[in-house]
Amino acid sequence: MDKQNKLIILILTFGVFGILNTEMGVIGILPSLAEYYGVSVSQAGLLVGLFALAIAIAGPTMPLLFSGIDRKKVLLLVLAIFVLGNIATIFITNFTVVLIIRFISGLFHPVYVSLAFTIAADSVKKEEAPKAIAKVFIGVSAGMVVGVPIVSFIASVASIQMALAFFAVTNALVLIATLLFMPSMPVKEKLSYGSQLRILKKSITWLSIIGVIFLNASVFGVYSYFAEFLTSVTNMPLNTITIMLFLFGLTNIIGNIVAGKLLTQNAIKTVVAFPFALGAVYILFFLFGELTIPMAIITLIWGIIAGIGANINQYWVMSSAPEAPTFANGLFLTSANIGVTVGSAIGGYFIAQMGTQYVILVGFISIILSLVFVFLRNYRYNNVQNNPLNSRVS
Known part of the structure; x- marks a missing residue:
């Protein structure tokens, strides 16, 4: 460069x-x-x-x-x-x-x-x-x-x-x-508007969009209420919570850097591994959410994984329609924001019905749903790639 x-x-x-x-x-x-x-x-x-x-x-x-x-x-x-x-x-x-x-x-x-x-x-x-x-x-x-x-x-x-x-x-x-x-x-x-809109006819585009909605919901459904979690479950003082949010942001940036290397080396394995890594973090949240020092360590790890996830979301939609990159990136932004909205809404429901510590459940549910669409997308991609009659992923 x-x-x-x-x-x-x-x-x-x-x-x-x-x-x-x-x-x-x-x-x-x-x-x-x-x-x-x-x-x-x-x-x-x-x-x-x-x-x-x-x-x-x-x-x-x-x-x-x-x-x-x-x-x-x-x-x-x-x-x-x-x-x-x-x-x-x-x-x-x-x-x-x-x-x-x-x-x-x-x-x-x-x-x-x-x-x-x-x-x-x-x-x-x-x-x-x-x-x-x-x-x-x-x-x-x-x-x-x-x-x-x-x-x-x-x-x-x-x-x-x-x-x-x-x-x-x-x-x-x-x-x-x-x-x-x-x-x-x-x-x-x-590119004509028609040629760019044509990517919406591809099933792999829609599988990617829905997958990203759930992938982003799995992070922001929990993060939207992270301060509340630290307040009511971990019992952290306000100034400590501010520091935790700042550290989450810094490790998020580290995750961006790591994601660039991982996606360059093996994108598919990175995408498939992400939900499992995030799920492991949420299990730790549930087990050690009341303890300050373990939560601080878990938060640092979570920040890195969340940063990787943000890059995965963009890659997942973009790679489904490389022939219309700007339009595909716009679709990524829409699906990511829908994920934030859906995740935060469901997270709020769980908190109201069961208590703040159970906001983790929205993360688990979103992870499971995201895995379904990740595997469906991979299956569709491999199926098309193995069919010599198809010149493009559809």
């Missing part, structure tokens, strides 16, 4: 950090935002929920819509929308208007992220693509997990306005770097 490609991937990594941090960073300051906008905490939660809904809606459509335009111009457009949206949320105190702004930003989220994965993969040799994508995923993990305690810290030592300004500054810096250092990237081979 030459210096220019390394710089491009670095900019994209910080870019997805800014985009994902705009989405998830508000989680740690929801009570403060509720007070700032004059609404309840549950209403403030719509700042996250509507953003995720916009991503789920736009995932399959928006990347497809922009697939034929110069990639640099698209990146700049999305970053500009996020910068303006971030700035507006600082000064506008009307909650409804802020929700509309975040919903619009959410619609453009999958455009940038799916394009970042595609550009990273195109910048290296085909066999090195998982490693390049894994580097971009560092920004995804940092934005989703590490950004939360950073924004919370800024709000606690400065103000809620400064915390919101962090989103704007981050995206503005990436916008400047993209403008100055990224070359023009016209689409060399424009």
Whole structure:
């Protein structure tokens, strides 16, 4: 990989950090935002929920819509929308208007992220693509997990306005770097909308999408209530929980790096092994959830495995439709967000019915369902590969 490609991937990594941090960073300051906008905490939660809904809606459509335009111009457009949206949320105190702004930003989220994965993969040799994508995923993990305690810290030592300004500054810096250092990237081979939509006719695409929904639900169905688990089951103090969440984010990044190597060496074995590794971690959660030191160690391991899982999800959908990479990445983002929604909803149900420690069950159920679709997908792939009449996986 030459210096220019390394710089491009670095900019994209910080870019997805800014985009994902705009989405998830508000989680740690929801009570403060509720007070700032004059609404309840549950209403403030719509700042996250509507953003995720916009991503789920736009995932399959928006990347497809922009697939034929110069990639640099698209990146700049999305970053500009996020910068303006971030700035507006600082000064506008009307909650409804802020929700509309975040919903619009959410619609453009999958455009940038799916394009970042595609550009990273195109910048290296085909066999090195998982490693390049894994580097971009560092920004995804940092934005989703590490950004939360950073924004919370800024709000606690400065103000809620400064915390919101962090989103704007981050995206503005990436916008400047993209403008100055990224070359023009016209689409060399424009794919028609019809040719890209054709991947939806392939059974392997749908098996991959459903598999990813359950794979992501197996992680986020538990992680969504991790702080509550540490509070009510492990009895950790609030400052220790903040440290645990931060450590989870750091090990998540390590998992991204490990995933790039594993997927490059043997992707299928990595995907099949992941649910079993995650299941083993959840057994440890259930057995030692009340003990602080074992939980700290288990959390570090879980963070690494979760980081690997994020890369697996992208690979699983992308590899099912390599002929339409940007559209496939959009489908990945939609399926991943549906997984978060499904997992968190079922996790909340188990907590309400059985108690917080039983949130682990949503992880186990999702793992079992994901394995079904992983094996069905592998069976379909092998069946087509062994049939000489098929030139493409269908």
